Amino acid sequence: MRMARTLPASRQRGYSLKDGDSFLVSDASGDIHGDEVADGLFHEGTRILSRLRLGIDGEPLTLLGAATAHDRVVFTAHLTNRPLPPIGDSVAAGKGVIHVERSRFLWQGRLHERIACSNYDRVQVSLPLTIEFGADFLDMFEVRGMQRAHRGSYPQVLAQADRVVLRYAGLDGVERRTVIAFSQAPTALDGGMARFDLELGPREHVTLYLEAGAEVGQPEATRHRRSMAQARRALHGRRRPGARLRGGGLLFDAWVERSRTDIALLASDLPTGRYPYAGIPWFSTPFGRDAIITALQMLWLDPGLARGVLAYLAERQAAEDSSFRDSAPGKIMHETRKGEMAALGEIPFGLYYGGVDTTPLFLVLAGRYFRRTGDRAFIDQLWPALQRAAGWIERSCDADPDGLLAYARGEASGLSNQGWKDSGDSVFHADGSLPEGPIALVEVQGYAWEALRTMASLARERGDMIAAAGWAARADRLRATVEARFWDEDLDFYALARDGAGRMCRVLASNPGHLLYVGLPAPERAQRVVAQLASPRFDNGWGVRTLASDQPRYNPMSYHNGSVWPHDVALCAAGMARYGARRQAARLLGEVFEAATHFDMRLPELFCGFPRSAGEPPIAYPVACTPQAWAAGSVFMLLQACLGLEIDAPAREVVITHPQLPPGVDGLRVESLDVGDTRMDLAFQRIGGRVVAARAFGSEGVRVTVRM
Template identity: 35%
Template sequence: MTQQIPQQTQSPAQSPDLPAPVSASGGQPFVHDAVLVLSAPSFVASRPDGDLAAPVDGFYHGDRRFLRSLHITVDGGRPASTNSVLQSADRATFDAVLRGTAQQTADPAVTLLRERAVAPGQFTETLSLTNHGSLHARLTVTVTAESDFAAMDAVKSGATTDPCEPRGEDDRLTWSAHDARMTLTARTDDTAARTGVSVLGPRGAFTFEVCLAPGESWTCALEGRAATDTPTPFGPAAHQDRPWAELRLDSADGDFTRLVGRAEQDLTRLLLCDPEAPGDMFTGAGAPWYLTLFGRDSLWTARMLLPLGTKLAAGTLRTLARRQGRNVVPSTEEQPGKILHEVRAETQEIDDGTRLPAQYYGTIDATPLWICLLHDAWRWGMPSTEVAALLPHLEAALNWLVEYGDPDGDGLLEYIDSTGTGLANQGWKDSGDSVRFRDGSLATAPIALCEVQAYAYEAAVAGAELLDAFDRPGADRYRAWATRLQEAFRRTFWVSDEHGPYVAIALDADKQPVDAVTSGMGHLLGTGLLNPEEEATLAERLLSPALADAFGLRTYATSNGGYNPLGYHIGSVWPHDTAIAVQGLARAGFPDHARRLAENLIAAGPAFDSRLPELFAGTARSASARPAPYPASCRPQAWAAASSVALLQALLGLQANAPEGALTIRPVASRLLPLTVSGLSVAGHELTVSVAADGTVSTRTSAPVEVTA
């Protein structure tokens, strides 16, 4: 993810009775209090009262904002907001009362209900005024709107954008600019209401004169539509073709049940499809900032959702394989076999000097993660014909590890921004200040990240297993390469402090360990890179208060210089990062550690209405009853949502090896029990798992696997 923070790295790199127009003061807009309703590639972000009024608010399609403001006033004043409810990922309602209107007592008499729904390329909003009192009400309802067609990078940087002047006719307002058009239509069945359309500078307005007898209601339907001559890079996925069955969880922990339910809804509406093969679906990374294909994010999301089936993994793998690097292109950092970082509609120009091409390959970890996903999907039962079709791409990706990922031949994967305008850091912690020494000073590239070595080791071993299984040559080469990487890692990454040994976050340009204590250690567990004694050492360090006394795992320990609980990668908690550590702890044989960390993250759910954000503050649980939001965080975010399924898999001890007909379930004793979950899938067959309070397991599946519990 590209975050708008100061870059401190070696590489350079956003009429009087009408409401005031939206303005931006500069800097990335805050979004933590926005109500976001989506159906990819479209979404609406608004205030809790339903108005589109803040710098981030608007109706977006693709990477463009088609409507930037929408206000409802009654008799020149704003209704008093009383409630907002996210009914589902694509629907929300907003309740308000009209103070002093048709009242006989202090009790409000007239209410306004706004019901919003989003579909790809459009949104609808139904306004309902109801007179609950005993007096007649005469009201003037005004709907005002503006459009600016701002590009997402401009919105994200906080840039001020000029509005477009609309054209008004009959019941419609229309805005046009370049290749884009926005229409807003207002319809009401009440012929007694007089409708007027007016244009005042950049604002368009609808006006209705409404008379309500006691007990009467009046409704108006607003319909917004976006149109563009330039198609978005990826299209909407057909909801009926969702690549997993409905997931149902009944757990003793209600917070966790709600977390999983909300996540499944959000993930469904984050789905996009590849226009080159519309049946291939993947998840956009998150809204508002990243609703497109991201190699790393989409791969991790698909990997975490493998217990729901392999269709999403297959679609993600194929979508990325079609765009796998074929040539050496320095301007985009493309290399043969490399998996890309992100795809946008157009080049992003960011105000810190960063310039990212529309198809950008500046990532060190997407390629090994692609290999790991292919291997894991095969083990979960991805059809062998589909796996076989991807083997040429596997061979190209494995070759990239050896020939391009390690340019200096020291046995480790490393990166440096070769363009001078790309991402300075190219792992998942890709902000400019994320790779630091314990004293807080910044590391200098080339950088070799600890977690990337684990991904690469796991990928080389897993890729070799696939080559052997499908009678392809080359497996011995990659196993030998993995052994050399393991030896180099053991020689160079281990450091010590007053609490004992641990793994540094990275090596710098001088091959010196960058010795900050970070969550990156959690990504090493269960990958095979470490021996059991090393895993035990890291398991204890991960659960130390400096990293884990928050509502999840901090990215950066409180003992490090420069720690900031609201630092993007230097003290915050990322749900997916915590979930990866939970899975690693469970795989490495530390179930109690996994449970404790998982329960910390689950406890964060209620603070965010069960919709976990991209990240949140790393405040200690002892200091606050609920975690503080990171103000610019995406919510929903695909891998944050998928983290709940990753926790479920880890706490069930669920592992599949469909090629050998095996399924293992070893639940961790936790407050989730008893639980029953249906909608899981292995080898294309539905799987239901029940775990009693005493840990007794029962399953129901027609899959050709032997269940070991």
């Protein structure tokens, strides 16, 4: 394995921007290097800009500071010069007299950048500003490390007066290009660098603009400001829907707002509605499971997101069998990708269905969306897709000797593990050996159980009592099988999985926390699961580990075998709260909140599972996606679990059961909560040793029941 060299401080943290099918990752100076990390400007799965480095006479500038604006649209870096080289007989300018403010944003597939240079010396200086650029047009999977036997043409470069055009002819017959345009013609321009020989008098300012994208543009100040305003309005429009949370304190409110903004940033406005892309950089594309869980996290506040997810996934439901794509009629997609390798079929992920849990989760989301909104017309529109999804679950269970929902990949190019823990070593036996398929994961049986119950409930709503009875009976049989096959008295826990030979994977993993989330376990067993998840072998002080610390293959630095995933913690906490363990849920919310304070209020996809040590932060996982949709959404699921808040729109009722607030939060207000045609505010306040809740605003058209 190639060892990465130590990166300078400016490159140890990536800064990201996203708009639609485009995203950009740079270092803190705003530079793109395209070598050690997955940085660059990407569009539709292809890196269209792999190098963009700003310098003075080819030398890098010194970083003063960098930040992304609170609305996550504009990135700004403040830079200064090292000593400027003398020109002729002139005296070199001293260090720290030139200030360069570099700001950028993405809009409609284009990078817009402003470079403002200011001279704070008392004499005129000559500023040889250089911009290095390049485009390797690598597919995202090449950036991730996949090797290809053949590629298209080497990038072709055409330099003109104030712009350069980089072209790549792919093997898929598509010509991809990047046009880098400048607001003024450089002094010198070639296929890899633009040089601007600027003269700045004392206190003088010079501003340059550049744009990079597939289409030709003419960058200048007015166009830059207008495009920035449009980008900000678009993101604000994605943040606007849904209820708001306020009053938790400055830090807590900052975490909530940043999480809400990150979900809006990752969401794209598609013809079917808003859809949250999974995460930057590796997963900035529609995923099925990730989007469904993000929609479930946000459902109580913003059900419109769930509607967009359901509509998009229904349109892409599988209609045929394909071992390459792991598809079968009725199945819901796992992910979709654009780019040359997907178009050529070099990878199956152009439209891939290798997720065993996505289809039942699709039904779970549909049922919970209906309960949250009472939107019968939309469910009627979805009904054929819901029936097809249920049919796939039924056929799959009928083909299994135990009647379970199991998976086995169709071809070696697909995912070997097809639950949410989809790394190759995430499912194993107590001796550490890897099982043969078909594999039935414990939490997937829970999702399938709720999916069947959902279909029974929706069928009753539609007056089809025969179909409802059939689905309800199937759900009962599945529940009985799970309780009989997966519960292990010696473990005092549910087994992780059953392999293709009928052997149980007797491993303590976080997966049964998801079983609590859907409510399958008997109450006495659920309490024993809660106790295990709350113990130090799972809870490291920052959340619930994916694997208990005394298990084989435990590694706190691994992707799935001992790390902490915020969305996984949220599902476990919601499951605990469902069985009355609301204080434990509040404790987990407090732990994850404290972790967020060490990650600049932006929870990463995952972090390492080392035990918490006094005075030390959680340990980052080096290549975690940040932002990640279901990590950002975890605060909302955790908070709903603590508040004990459930919304039944058809019954026009809001029920609050034994509400709790996390440590350090003494009050919270939920504002503009829509239930049917009624809008209300709810207030939660800590008084003495308990938390009280009440309607703070709104009509009496919806009943609010508080169980203390």
